[in-house]
Amino acid sequence: MRHGRRLFVFTFLVPPLALYAVFVLSPYLQAFQISLTNWRGLSPTYEYVGPENFTRLLHDHYVWNALKNNAIILVALPIITIVLALFFASMLSVGGQSGKAGVRGVRGAAFYRIVYFFPQVLSVAIIGVLWKEVYAPRSGMLNGFLRGIGLDGLAKPWLGDPDLAFWCVLAVMVWSNVGFYVVLFNAAMQSIPREIYEAALLDGAERGETLRKITVPLLWDTIQVAWVYLAILAIDAFAIVQIITEGGPGNSSDVIGLRLYGDAMNESKFGYASAIGVAMFFLTLSIAVVSLRMTRRDRIEL
Amino acid sequence: MRRRAPRGRFGVVNAFSHTFLVGWAVLTTFPLVWALVSSFKDDREILTSAWSLPAKLRFDNWVRAWTEANIGRYFLNTAVVVSGALVLTMLLGAMAAYVLARYTFKFSRTIYFVFVGGMMFPVFLALVPLFFVVKNLGLLSTHLGLILVYTAYSLPFTVFFLTAFFRTLPSEVAEAAMVDGCSHWGLFFRIMLPMARPGLISVGIFNLLGHWNQYVLPIVLMQGQGAERKWVLTQGLTALTINQGYAGDYSALFAGMAIAMLPVLILYLVFQRQVQSGLTAGHLK
């Protein structure tokens, strides 16, 4: 049996591991090596320049600017998305009038669940191109709507304004993600016994209170998962920004992924771009370690 | 009396929250409907009046997007690559995750971390080295190459997710089966895999969407002489967008978007129950 076990583990592990090592690990390890060179990606010649790329990085204000935007997304995207999704999900599961059947969802809850999920099945390429057209100042849907209802004053050159463009992209990210978490939280809420809500309502609890004091604590694990997924999205954010604004106007909506991409593909500075990637990797890592420490302390205090 | 108190108070809240619900529903559907409507307009209508309806239904936009931009062919290619990659990802991912979750051996945690660490690195950093790996294997501009690469890059999340899932499965069943003389293989295929169904469906749908949306990898790996015959949909769509930047063919762009969008939306509507419950089930175990 022991022999059979070993053979079993071996045959199950080797094919995926081999595939992974060849196509994922080896390219990434090479990227680490490239980050120490001045390789420009157009010929096989390069020199090792030691930590030069990394010292340059520290003084690159474009990188810092992009990093700032990533930090904002990292905080704003999960908060906005989760708050909206929790609100909608609780509406859908317990927002209806309490009749004989007790607490239930609003009318048409199933319909809303289906519709809210739409953006989730569309590709980033489509979402990006679509919203670029929606935001178009003269032919776009948004300004067309604002003008249509007489709010001409609010019609803006959205993506052309450095103060707005970044937030416009963030809005698209929220738009495309809320649906999934509505469905996720909604499903999680189904497992909360109705009686808890009914009892709370009888005690005269406000709806906001039930959400804050009952739903959120009971859904805490799910919310944490949502947070992690959204954080991964926030650190990347490359495709959507590239398609909608290309980081503009004037770098106002730049993100670190786009910086890396631009330095590699447009300036053909592969050594430097790889250094950005490596720095990004360690940054993500330290954020992870810090939050790990913090949650650990939480647990002890609890 | 007993019921009126909440109802009275909630009546206002209800009207208020209903507005929000309807508002968000409009917000999610309207851009899509708008794109669909625009796909029947001509360039001038698109650029001059955002909210007007097309003067007539211009199916020639669709025809142009389908034939000239080859959206039809790319659709088929994407289907081939995505289904191949999905099957392989699920198989290899489940195998690795199962062993990592339920067997302890030397380096098992290390291997797990190596897999999961892949989630933290930006893909395009690997692009150039990856190109050579694929080229040296003679897999450049082949659907097989793309399938293998998609699979390799979906393993981190798949392994991460399924390992967690396999750990939640009760060990009593497994022990009982082993006592009954079930082999490791039989245990996996006949007992554990069926038990892990909700998790498999969840991560399967995740991967399906991820593969379907893959953007950077095919651009680098599907190129050269004749490669455009093997392109996938996102490539075709980006080519259309970029082309639009030079030729200003807005109507074909919207038609292309509609063509890329509709089948997925229709499929989703047909299977929405399964998609939703499948996607969420795995997270709520």
Next chain:
Amino acid sequence: MNTLTRRGVLQTAAAAGLLATAPAALSACAMGGGDGDTKTEQDDKTNVNPLGVKDDAPLEVVIFNGGFGEDYAKAHEAMYKEKYPKAEIKHSATAEISKTLQPRFVDGSPPDFINNSGAAQIDFNGLVSQNALTDLAPLLDAPSLDVPGKKVRDTLLPGSLLPGTYNGKVFSLNYAYTAYGIWYDEKLLADKGWQYPKTWDEMIALCKTIKAAGLAPWTYQGKHPRYMSWPILSAAAKLAGPEILLAIDNLEPNAWKHEAIKTAADAYSQLAVDGFILPGSEGLDHIQSQTEWSLGKAVFISCGSWLESEQKKVTPPAFRMAIAPTPSLTSGDKLPFAALRGTAGEPYIVPAKAKNANGGMELMRIMLSKKGASDFTKKTSSLTCVAGAEEGVELPPGLTSVTKALKASGDKGFNWVYNSFYRKLERNLVDAACGDLFTKRINAQQFVDACQKGADEIAKDTSITKYKRS
């Protein structure tokens, strides 16, 4: 929930990171690619075959699939095939030149002929500094295919080699001849009884009239505001002479702070300050703004001569597209009103490691023949750098006006190339400054300061190779 919690993920991430820091003892597959086995196919050089093309060597061509499409290239390849029937030609076209070809350069197996154009072109600074390109001198010194007694070099329009010249060597053939100016609809102006202004004061006066008539005088490619840096630099060069452009190209200290550039920027920023720009322009991309213009919502727009083919689909039939030089800023301008920026664009290259570099250059020689060039003009409605090749070809209105304007400009024409020396300087830094100038965030002084800061940044960056021209 088990391990699927945040803690689980974070723990995992932390451990994975430690692992990845382990020394990467992998051999450099990516960088160690192609070695020196690049023997070029070569045949004896003769009068009929001055480049020594081997007649059965295959030729691989990659075309940028942009505004010009790829049909013109197929026609040129057919002419090559006619001359070398034994040669097999591999043709492909892509909009993503950089992503498609960059790995092949590293690999040492690039195609023989590339149209390195478009937003996703491969950075020339990198290509040239890495010695990745073939010096085109043999081609330029070869006899022209159908202009008897002349070298290829002598059949070209003056200045058309400049944009492809790096420290004195020609590495790219910029084939399409482009004029940069201000565009308008001749018919509209005639109908309203307006005259295209020859001085900036007249321009401002006309803008007032246009605005009073309910039209927007100007629009611009808001998401690519660098389009507006072209009239500013042109006007400045006309005011103070083309030497200021030389200073900019050579990254001379304070080149951008020249008084003339500030004067020009100040003049053009007046358009924004006085509300002469179509509202919302800053949020329009080039196609959107140009279409507003084509539809008559705005009267003037700055662009190059590709505008006509770019707008072909949305231009109303009665529209009479025409180009004009920038109005003179003062009566004491160094250059006359008619002076225009004419330059060759659309760069074509032969990689240094091309297997059939001679074939690649031969294809260029075919493009540069009268026959090849007039075919290009016919197919793409664009001029080429071959002098007089458009004669006898029926041209659309816009292009007709371009040829007239270029003739009027004659030897007073000027050009700058900092945009191809240092792509980032124009595409990112000057671009951003223009964006701020035309949305009234900064004034002319801050504009030249911002541009100079960008240029200084490039000058200081040791990782960017510097080029000089004279």
